[in-house]
Amino acid sequence: xxxxxxxxxxxxxxxxxxxxxxxxxxxxxxxxxxxxxxxxxxxxxxxxxxxxxxxxxxxxxxxxxxxxxxxxxxxxxxxxxxxxxxxxxxxxxxxxxxxxxxxxxxxxxxxxxxxxxxxxxxxxxx
Numbered sequence: 001x002x003x004x005x006x007x008x009x010x011x012x013x014x015x016x017x018x019x020x021x022x023x024x025x026x027x028x029x030x031x032x033x034x035x036x037x038x039x040x041x042x043x044x045x046x047x048x049x050x051x052x053x054x055x056x057x058x059x060x061x062x063x064x065x066x067x068x069x070x071x072x073x074x075x076x077x078x079x080x081x082x083x084x085x086x087x088x089x090x091x092x093x094x095x096x097x098x099x100x101x102x103x104x105x106x107x108x109x110x111x112x113x114x115x116x117x118x119x120x121x122x123x124x125x126x
Contacts, residue, residue, distance in 0.1 A: 029121065032085055036087050037085040037086060037087060038087070038088070039085070039086050039087060039088050039089065039091070039092060039113070040083070040084070040085060040113075040114040040117060041083075041084040041085075041086065041092050041111060041112065041113055041114065042081060042082065042083055042084070042111075042112040042114060043081070043082040043084060043100065043109055043110070043111050043112070044077065044078035044080070044081055044082075044109065044110040044112075045058075045078055045079060045080040045081075045082060045100075045103075045106055045108075045109050046077070046078050046079055046106075046107050046108040046109075047079045047080070047105040047106060047107060048105045048106075048107045049107075054104045054105020055079070055105065057104035057105065058080070058103055058104050058105050058106070059071070061103050061104055062080075062082070062103070065099065067084055067085065067086060067095055067099075068082050068083070068084050069083050069084065069085055070082065070083035071083075078110070089113070092111075092113075096109075096111070
């Protein structure tokens with residue numbers, strides 16, 4: 001694609017988009033299977049409602065876990081929805097047994113192993 005402006009002008013315009021917060025980062029999209037993370041797991045997490053202070057502690061603990069690639073506060077049956085990439089079911093089983101159930105305030109989890117990704121990480125439509 002050609003934009004018919006100099007590289008310096010392109011750089012200034014792009015930098016302005018970064019500065020104003022329109023562009024928040026640049027990344028490469030890696031094929032998870034190629035880097036040994038071919039298993040995608042979604043986990044619904046319900047926290048103990050009797051202890052609202054657990055939510056902040058839960059969020060802080062999640063931020064330290066590299067295996068969790070998305071953590072969303074949601075409305076409905078669960079409080080959070082986690083998106084996790086791991087090597088295989090055994091790898092997830094270790095994560096579940098050692099870390100997830102030990103997170104602050106966790107009352108219940110429900111695990112969904114993704115069989116097929118139909119649409120994932122789609123760019124914004126413009």
